[in-house]
Amino acid sequence: MSEIERLFKQNALDSDVIKKKLIELGESFLGGEWKNATLDQVHVPRLLSGQSNYLYHVTSSTSATPYLLRIHRQAPSQVFTDTVLFAILSGGRLEEYLPSKGFTEDDYWDPEFVRRIGATLLAFHSMDIPVSKNVRCTKLMRDWLNGYEELGGSDYEILPTTVTYSEHPNTISVQKLSEEIDTFEKWAREVFEHTLVFGQIDFGVSNVLELNSTKEMVLIDCEFSSYNWRGFDLAMFISESAITFNVPFPPGIKISEDLTDNSPIIRILCEAYLDADNKLKNHIPSDRSSDLESLIQECLFFWPLTHLFWALSAMKHALLKFENGVDLDVQARDRLAVYFHLKPRSQKIYDELKKGKKTL
Template identity: 30%
Template sequence: MDGHGFGPKLLGLFPGGRIEEFIPSRTLTKEEMRDTGIIASLATLNAKLNSIDMPLPKAPQLIPVCRSWLARYVINGGGPVEMKQTAVHGEVEFPKVLTMRQLEEELDEMERFLEKQPSPSVFCHNDIVESNVLVRKEEGDKDDVVDESKLVIIDFEFGCYNHRAHEIANYMAEHGMKYGLLSPPYYDTDLRAMEDEEYARTFCSAYLDQLYKDHDSEAKLKSQFLTGNREEDLCRLMAEGRRYLGLPHLFWGLWNMICAQELEMVNGIDLLVHAKDRLVMYYKFKPNMYKY
């Protein structure tokens, strides 16, 4: 990634590992992630990231990855999930017991949905949250001042090609997640924040401006399903994010099902409880797939 200007510089490789540049820094806070200037800066960085070419399968990987995680869950001895909402507020309709067959059917439906979507397949980080964004610190810097040009995206563990809409939707989904709370379940959710119009417009506006810079011809714009009409294209990006909003929750729900088997808890969070809440939110936002 450092060859494209992202993440720490790679200094060397050895059997079983690698040596990377140490970056004097700190991670962003949740409050900073909600700052208008930082939202725009991250959107710009994300658009640049989504425009690079990586030597990876170019087809969207969401479904293959989710299927592999579901298979791994079953191999690990996993079975039906007794559903319960813990930190998801309000009424949500979802199955009381979620079987493996039902999850397979959800993935089948999602696959059919994705096949029809006019969103380009781009290299995605898939997990840009405050803990995965560093702020470079230099001598004389003040801790309370964030220079947006010093933001560094790290941890590409989940990096792969996906629809651009998935990356946008993951931003919107994480906007409504809050971790690090002092009492169980040690996280909370805000469903309204996940569909916040102002946040989506701020992010997508800066993202679109960078897309226009990176795709400066009619043919390039067409490859991104863009017209060059700014308001029309902005509405498209915002609609993409809303339409895909349930998908990151299913993605993280399946991931947390595996983590619950193999890790049990991280930072005090019961990962099975978190997995169930993610699946509840998938069902909450699933209608968006056909609404926008």
């Protein structure tokens, strides 16, 4: 845990200790009126508390430049942000605060919102970013699994709480989880390596903003952003739409089997993404229907991998006693149950595509 994270965990947001630190950061990196700000002039609401970051919007009643304080809960290996970066700290960073509108889980069911998301994601994927082209999501998964084992984790019992799927083993070893990563990575490399793009990775409704000034949609919280299979981002958005994270009682999470087995938005999202891609390339498809079905198939293939991704993260962070309002062991077990429920479909897609390649 970094010094700044420890400071914020051990002190109340409205404490003098926190306010002094925020004035110090403002004065050091932004200057101006921050050097004259007093404790009673500082305001700092928390915007987000997740597994990756704490976000705070720091303002004062003076003309001092407001800023966004991001405290990392996991050490980032790179920094990618659409906002102005004021400073990089040990354990966090200061960024420009963008006046904007956020979205909620209810927005998943607005078709127009989903269409805008599809076009926005395509624009994000079209960027050429000068970072390693190696796929990072599977590396993150291995890192989390190794961290789980180093913290004393061993065979993991899968006892679902909010789902009733039963295709999973009763327990799973660290070695078997490692083999699951290897297998899925092998499948993806063999049939979808041509789909690598710069991906957001952590793509859910909470990481989308609409700027007040232009009404443009932007993606935020890009701690994991790196080159990845495009279907992973599409699948991540779909899989997260089936999960409620604001359940006001334990375990704080609920996965919908109906929405997992029959997503009402997958076709809308993929259509918008495909149409935006064709528009960007000034391309008139000869068989749009076939292209759309292929993209949906791609999304379905990666769907279980998104659950394995977050299950491994939750397993490690449960041992670290992370607090984000969700029982992380329940999340891990339920996501593993979903993973094993959906995996056979992915294997079938892989087998069909692999067979098709051999006949060409």
